[in-house]
Amino acid sequence: MNQHDHPLFELLRGKVSIAAMDLIFNEKKKIDNLFNHRSVCGHHLSTTCGLPCACQLSGYLESGQKVSVDAVDVFWRKLDFSPAYIIPDEKIDVREEMKKVTKHVLAQPESV
Template sequence: MEKLKELFVKKDLCPQVILTDRDLALMKVIEIVFPRSTNLLCRFHINKNVGAKCKQHVVNDLQKTIDTLWMEVVWASDEVEYGQRLHQLEQTSVDYIGFINYVKDTWLTPHKHRFVGAWINRVLHLGNTTTNRVEYAHWKLKQMLGNSICDMVKCWKAMNSNLRLQLGNIRASFQKSFYEVEHTHISPFYGYLRGSISRAALRRIVEELLRVDYVGTNRKICGCTLRTSYGLPCACQLGRYALGGIPIPIDVVHVHWRKLTMEVELEVGADDGS
């Protein structure tokens, strides 16, 4: 963690969110080295562990029902809904005390604020709620290495090839965002965004626009989750732009979605010799 901190150009900066598995030692170190960062836990691995415990304790006929109730707890959008969903799960699992104790003691009581929607929807995680992307990168590298007994040269070549492949895929996706326009993005409403933000971000905005029909411009109904956790305009914002006939401004989109190049941008006033 200290080495990671050294990589930041501005030493007073820190990651807003660090996503990990439930490694208690690592989580403790994050609190010390990055005290201002929010440490979220990987939903995928939590759900996998809870599913395995469900199979261990619960009879077959109820496993699917309890799995569904658990997912509703995880995705609860606010604390009231969380309490209701948890109560339903407890009632259904009343005969399986070992399972419900595991769920509450291992996950919900100490860590609900690290993976349950009611809490993490307030955190700017930009859609990163699992470590799957990193896991996939590790799996791909292991495939390229072939085995664990290769020499340093072979390891370096495999890692170099893996990184070049990833960079190539990222650059290709950037090019698509620059030059390929999907039919749903042709509207003047997206005029400032086309070619300036990623297509993934545009797709999320298009999906969010569908909520405007019943959200309107009401912030309370909206919940503003897309804005607070993804850094993208939420339904009530989009409703106000649509009502005023205003194209979506580029500055309401977080800079993460606007970076469509791998090049390092020099800061204004930097001593670059010019």
């Protein structure tokens, strides 16, 4: 079974990045350790990444709810899920590309 096939992730699949789902899955693995060793969650993932932390995930699991998209920071929601790639044989002149960007930015009105 793929780690993202867990019912907890049902509402997130296809709506948030795979990196976010990996982070949430790794946090889910910490739940047993958290309670077996009476550790403190610390809310690290929640405060630094805007993703549900172990104690929040345990609440979802106990109630049988699925993690909603609203529980994930907007940063992790992607509009385009097609892979990004660079053609390895293509030669890109970085200086020329930067000149184009600079020219475009300078052509903008000051208010922009």
